[in-house]
Amino acid sequence: MAAxxxxxxxxHNAGPGRRxxxxxxxxxxxxxxxxxxxxxxxxxxxxxxxxxxxSLTFGSGSSDDVPKNAxxxxxxxxxxxxxxxxxxxxxPHNDFQNKINSYLQGSPDxxxxxxxxxxxxxxxxxxxxxxxxxxxATIGSNFSDAMKKASTGPDGKMYLVPNxxxxxxxxxxxxxxxxxxxxxxxxxxxxxxxxxxxxxxGIIPIGFADKDGWPAMGTFDYINMRLNGYQFHIDLTxxxxxxxxxxxxxxxxxxxxxLPFQDPNALGxxxxxxxxxxxxxxxxxxxxxxxxxxxxxxxxVLADIDFFPFPEIAVEGTDAVEAPIDGLLLSKKGGDNxxxxxxxxxxxSAEGQNAYAAVDTSNIATVKGADTSKFSPLNxxxxxxxxxxxxxxxxxDRDALPAMANNVMIPALQSFIKDGTVDVKNLEAQxxxxxxAQ
Amino acid sequence: MSTTxxxxxxxxxxxxxxxxxxxxxxxxxxxxxxGKAGKVRRLTRRDKFVLAxxxxxxTLIQLLLVxxxxxxxxxxxxxxxxxxxxxxxxPAGTDNYRFVVQDYPPFWPAMQHNILWLVFLALIATPLxxxxxxxxxxxxxxxxxxxxxxxxxVMLSLxxxxxxxxxxYNRDSGLLNYLLGTAGTPRAVDWFGDSNVNIWxxxxxxxxxxxxxxxxxxxxxxxxVDPSLxxxxxxxxxxxxxxxxxxxxxxxxxxxxxxxxxxxxxxLRAFDIVYIINRGTNGLELISALVIQNLVGEGQVIGVGSxxxxxxxxxxxxxxxxYLIRTFGKESKA
Numbered sequence: 208m209a210a211x212x213x214x215x216x217x218x219h220n221a222g223p224g225r226r227x228x229x230x231x232x233x234x235x236x237x238x239x240x241x242x243x244x245x246x247x248x249x250x251x252x253x254x255x256x257x258x259x260x261x262s263l264t265f266g267s268g269s270s271d272d273v274p275k276n277a278x279x280x281x282x283x284x285x286x287x288x289x290x291x292x293x294x295x296x297x298x299p300h301n302d303f304q305n306k307i308n309s310y311l312q313g314s315p316d317x318x319x320x321x322x323x324x325x326x327x328x329x330x331x332x333x334x335x336x337x338x339x340x341x342x343x344a345t346i347g348s349n350f351s352d353a354m355k356k357a358s359t360g361p362d363g364k365m366y367l368v369p370n371x372x373x374x375x376x377x378x379x380x381x382x383x384x385x386x387x388x389x390x391x392x393x394x395x396x397x398x399x400x401x402x403x404x405x406x407x408x409g410i411i412p413i414g415f416a417d418k419d420g421w422p423a424m425g426t427f428d429y430i431n432m433r434l435n436g437y438q439f440h441i442d443l444t445x446x447x448x449x450x451x452x453x454x455x456x457x458x459x460x461x462x463x464x465x466l467p468f469q470d471p472n473a474l475g476x477x478x479x480x481x482x483x484x485x486x487x488x489x490x491x492x493x494x495x496x497x498x499x500x501x502x503x504x505x506x507x508v509l510a511d512i513d514f515f516p517f518p519e520i521a522v523e524g525t526d527a528v529e530a531p532i533d534g535l536l537l538s539k540k541g542g543d544n545x546x547x548x549x550x551x552x553x554x555x556s557a558e559g560q561n562a563y564a565a566v567d568t569s570n571i572a573t574v575k576g577a578d579t580s581k582f583s584p585l586n587x588x589x590x591x592x593x594x595x596x597x598x599x600x601x602x603x604d605r606d607a608l609p610a611m612a613n614n615v616m617i618p619a620l621q622s623f624i625k626d627g628t629v630d631v632k633n634l635e636a637q638x639x640x641x642x643x644a645q
Numbered sequence: 646m647s648t649t650x651x652x653x654x655x656x657x658x659x660x661x662x663x664x665x666x667x668x669x670x671x672x673x674x675x676x677x678x679x680g681k682a683g684k685v686r687r688l689t690r691r692d693k694f695v696l697a698x699x700x701x702x703x704t705l706i707q708l709l710l711v712x713x714x715x716x717x718x719x720x721x722x723x724x725x726x727x728x729x730x731x732x733x734x735x736p737a738g739t740d741n742y743r744f745v746v747q748d749y750p751p752f753w754p755a756m757q758h759n760i761l762w763l764v765f766l767a768l769i770a771t772p773l774x775x776x777x778x779x780x781x782x783x784x785x786x787x788x789x790x791x792x793x794x795x796x797x798x799v800m801l802s803l804x805x806x807x808x809x810x811x812x813x814y815n816r817d818s819g820l821l822n823y824l825l826g827t828a829g830t831p832r833a834v835d836w837f838g839d840s841n842v843n844i845w846x847x848x849x850x851x852x853x854x855x856x857x858x859x860x861x862x863x864x865x866x867x868x869x870v871d872p873s874l875x876x877x878x879x880x881x882x883x884x885x886x887x888x889x890x891x892x893x894x895x896x897x898x899x900x901x902x903x904x905x906x907x908x909x910x911x912x913l914r915a916f917d918i919v920y921i922i923n924r925g926t927n928g929l930e931l932i933s934a935l936v937i938q939n940l941v942g943e944g945q946v947i948g949v950g951s952x953x954x955x956x957x958x959x960x961x962x963x964x965x966x967x968y969l970i971r972t973f974g975k976e977s978k979a
Contacts, residue, residue: 305942308728333729418838418923474927475816475838613944618751621927625840636748640740644725644946 260545262292266316268303277566278320284562285553291546311335317541318550323357323367323532324601325445325608329645330536331360337542338364339551346555349574353599357532367534368555370563371570372599374592375425375529376514377413378485378499379492383511389491395433395461395520402468405491414493415469416481417624420617423473424603425494426465427620428529431458433520437527437598444607446642451635459629461520466627473624496531497589501569512585516592528596531605532573610641715958722951741952749949755930758844762851762931763912770852771908774859779889781860782867796861798854807921810850840928847929850918855911859904866900867893902971909964913957932957 267278275297282293296316303310303320310319311330321327330336343365347355350369358367384390387408392398402412417423432440435454442448443455470481470490478495482502485493493499494517503509516525535554541547553559560572568581571590579587593599604612615637623629688696722741726734745752777795781788798806813820814836827833836846870893878888894901916933919925925934936957939950 301942307943308945312729335729418927420924420926472816472835472838474840475835609943610939610946613942614938614946618926618930622750625927630750633748633750637744640744640748640949641946644948645727 261290262294263318263541263544263546263550264316265293265295265550266303266310266319267295267297268300268320270297270299270303273567273569277563280562280566281554281559282550284559285550288553288558289546289549291549293550311538315538315540317544317547318535318537320370320533321367321536322601322605323369323534324605326605327367327536328361329608331362331364331366335539336360336366337537337539338362338366339368339537339548340365342368342548342552342555345552346574349555349557349576351575351594351596353593353596354532354573357599357601358534367532367536368551369532369534369573370554370560371534371567371572372530372532372593373497373570374514374516374589375429375494375496375602376516376592377492377494378497378512378514380485380488380508380511381513383488383491391515392518394518398518399464399468402465402491406468410488411470411484411490412468412492413465413470414481414485414490415473415624416476416478417473417621418475418477420613420621421604422478422481422495423620423624424612424616425496425529426462426469427458427616428600428603429494429517430461430465430520431455432523432527432529432598432600433517433525434458434461434522436522437600440527440600441606444603444611446608446611446638449635450638451632455631455634456629459623459631462623463627466624469624474621496529497571497585498569500585509585510583514585514588523597526597527600528592528598529600529602530593530596531602532599533570534573608642608645610644611638615641718951718954718958721947722955724948726947728945728947737948741948742956744949745952745956749935751926751930751935752932752953754928755925755932755935758929758931759912759915761844762848762915763909765848766851766855766908766912770855771859771904773852774856775863777856777860778863778867782864792860792864795857797857799857799861803917803921806850806854806918810846810918810922814846837922838927843922843928847918847922851911851915855908858907862900862904862907863897866897869900870896902968906964906968910961913961913964932960 265278265282267275269275269278278295282295286292298306307321307330312335327336331338338360343355343358346368350358354369355365358365358369360366387405389401389405392401405412415423415426428440431443434457435443439448439454443450448454470476470484473481476484478499479502481490481493482495482499484490485499486503486505486508497514500509500512503512516528519525535551537547537551554563555574557572557574557576557578560574561578564570564572564577565581568586571586571593572578573593579590582590600606603616607616615634619629619634721734723737723739724734725737725740777791781791781795785791801809811819816822816833816835816838819836821836822833825834834842837843874892874896875888878892883891914933915931916925916937919929919931919934920937922929925931925938932953936950936953938944939946939953
């Protein structure tokens with residue numbers, strides 16, 4: 208440092224002006240040192256490889272081993288078929304979801320994993336995604352209308368290519384029900400009658416867990432759709448309908464009749480605990496996504512599991528199924544890359560989805576003509592349920608603004624579970640503020 | 646650095662003095678020396694450069710990491726923003742504060758829980774730490790081992806603490822319900838799930854950490870008390886209790902102030918334990934948890950989260966200002 212300073216020192220003519228310059232230099236140097244700190248704050252990833260037509264980048268939030276390997280099988284199959292190389296960036300899924308805002312605005316990958324529903328529509332509406340109508344022109348016939356509807360953006364263009372989904376329903380143990388002589392309820396009244404009977408038999412009729420906050424949304428969604436219809440669910444979660452209206456309070460009033468039959472310890476347990484209770488025949492049935500079967504490691508128990516759709520209440524029978532869809536999107540940048548479009552088309556073909564499903568068997572491929580030869584009877588039933596559904600909803604936390612689902616509905620549903628009351632006026636007041644901030 | 650400036654100065658000459666002579670060789674140095682401005686010009690350019698870096702760098706880091714984020718948070722708390730495009734920032738006046746106070750149901754429970762937390766730490770956890778310190782300050786055998794045991798919770802990682810307390814509090818298989826004889830029965834207490842008891846369960850877990858921390862500070866404080874004070878007290882005929890409360894405890898005044906501030910701050914930033922239990926919902930709402938809920942992740946509402954953060958900041962400033970006044974007030978008197 209002394210060596211650096213000497214030249215300045217020999218400048219005898221230095222007046223006060225020069226000193227100011229020196230001082231400024233010093234602060235400037237310190238300022239430069241601070242720049243990397245600032246840059247580190249933005250958290251952007253490094254520059255992605257150039258978007259030529261024989262390579263693409265693929266951002267994946269599927270970081271658990273099974274889905275990670277499954278996506279690797281897909282990219283390998285795609286590379287083998289077309290010669291296009293795919294550079295995959297796997298990010299832990301919570302990080303991926305939490306950082307999606309800065310990811311899409313920074314330097315996103317060409318294609319990336321995401322969900323259907325409001326969360327897709329929102330980014331499509333903000334112009335951060337590239338439409339893939341050209342892809343849908345070739346793969347459109349592979350999908351049901353419900354899938355197509357779930358993949359459409361707010362401007363009517365196609366954005367998502369679905370990969371897999373999983374239905375929500377009441378899961379139960381066949382042998383247990385046969386032994387006790389229970390029959391699958393078709394209507395809400397039958398469900399209540401059955402639950403009353405189970406209660407008198409000394410078991411908790413409906414398994415329930417809401418320590419994490421989100422599982423209770425499934426019950427809310429189903430009662431809402433069975434009472435007010437699929438479109439109302441979509442409009443309500445998009446806040447085109449007010450929360451402060453009779454239709455919403457009716458949902459809670461209807462639910463209230465079910466509360467005494469749901470596990471009273473719901474707030475202290477996770478869905479994994481509740482799955483164990485179902486396995487141990489402590490509870491009669493359990494409303495959850497088909498991923499509940501991941502908890503049944505004993506093959507004998509797994510083979511004993513069946514499910515039935517949420518019974519009909521007022522409208523649309525059991526036409527609507529809650530079956531969150533995971534799939535692929537193109538970022539705005541990826542829209543310019545022909546290879547990325549081809550990759551999405553591959554994901555939307557039976558070939559691509561078979562490559563995925565061969566590794567990850569816990570989900571249901573969304574494409575028609577997917578390989579079902581390895582399906583268990585339960586898988587087959589899940590697939591049929593989805594295929595026959597007229598409407599597919601995405602679950603409250605994907606259909607609604609995440610802040611509404613996480614910050615408002617979780618506390619509201621938890622307090623409803625506790626004392627059976629909910630303040631719909633307050634829900635609307637909160638919704639108004641939160642949706643206005645978007 | 647250069648030789649002249651760094652040479653250890655004689656006791657009566659300032660470090661800058663040596664440098665000045667070098668600088669004084671300059672055309673104007675000799676003439677200006679006696680002037681009023683001379684005091685400033687005793688520093689050479691080199692000194693100024695060094696000073697600029699030594700003062701500027703920390704200031705800049707402080708500015709970047711503390712003041713700018715704080716000011717941005719305050720500014721953002723008066724806006725609506727979706728976090729996407731800077732163009733989307735819209736002024737919102739005090740709407741976010743109105744929302745937090747009027748429409749956000751978890752806010753007031755969170756305030757109550759923070760106060761309850763403070764009272765609990767102040768009345769139970771801190772005195773417990775003091776008690777442990779006094780006991781361990783006696784010359785009992787294995788004192789070091791006990792100290793380590795009580796201090797261990799302070800060092801444990803969050804994940805481990807979650808597992809440990811799960812073992813105690815679990816409804817079906819936890820130690821506590823087992824000891825109460827209610828495990829596996831419908832009367833089993835759901836320590837984490839029942840919103841009437843879970844705040845108490847969490848505070849006990851917090852005490853477990855806080856007491857160890859306070860104990861360590863007081864142990865150091867007790868070692869620093871002049872033994873002649875105790876001697877004088879016992880010569881005057883004071884018993885052990887009187888000696889402690891009338892002589893030793895007041896003599897630890899500096900430590901006491903630190904403890905008061907730490908207790909208040911711990912109660913304000915209480916976060917980790919409730920977050921690992923259920924992310925601060927269902928009876929465990931705390932302001933810090935609400936800040937995280939609203940600022941980090943998918944449920945991000947920047948305006949509301951910033952407003953909550955500012956509220957927490959303002960509340961935190963009170964004990965900090967109190968502490969600074971006590972500290973600097975004493976220094977200026979000395």
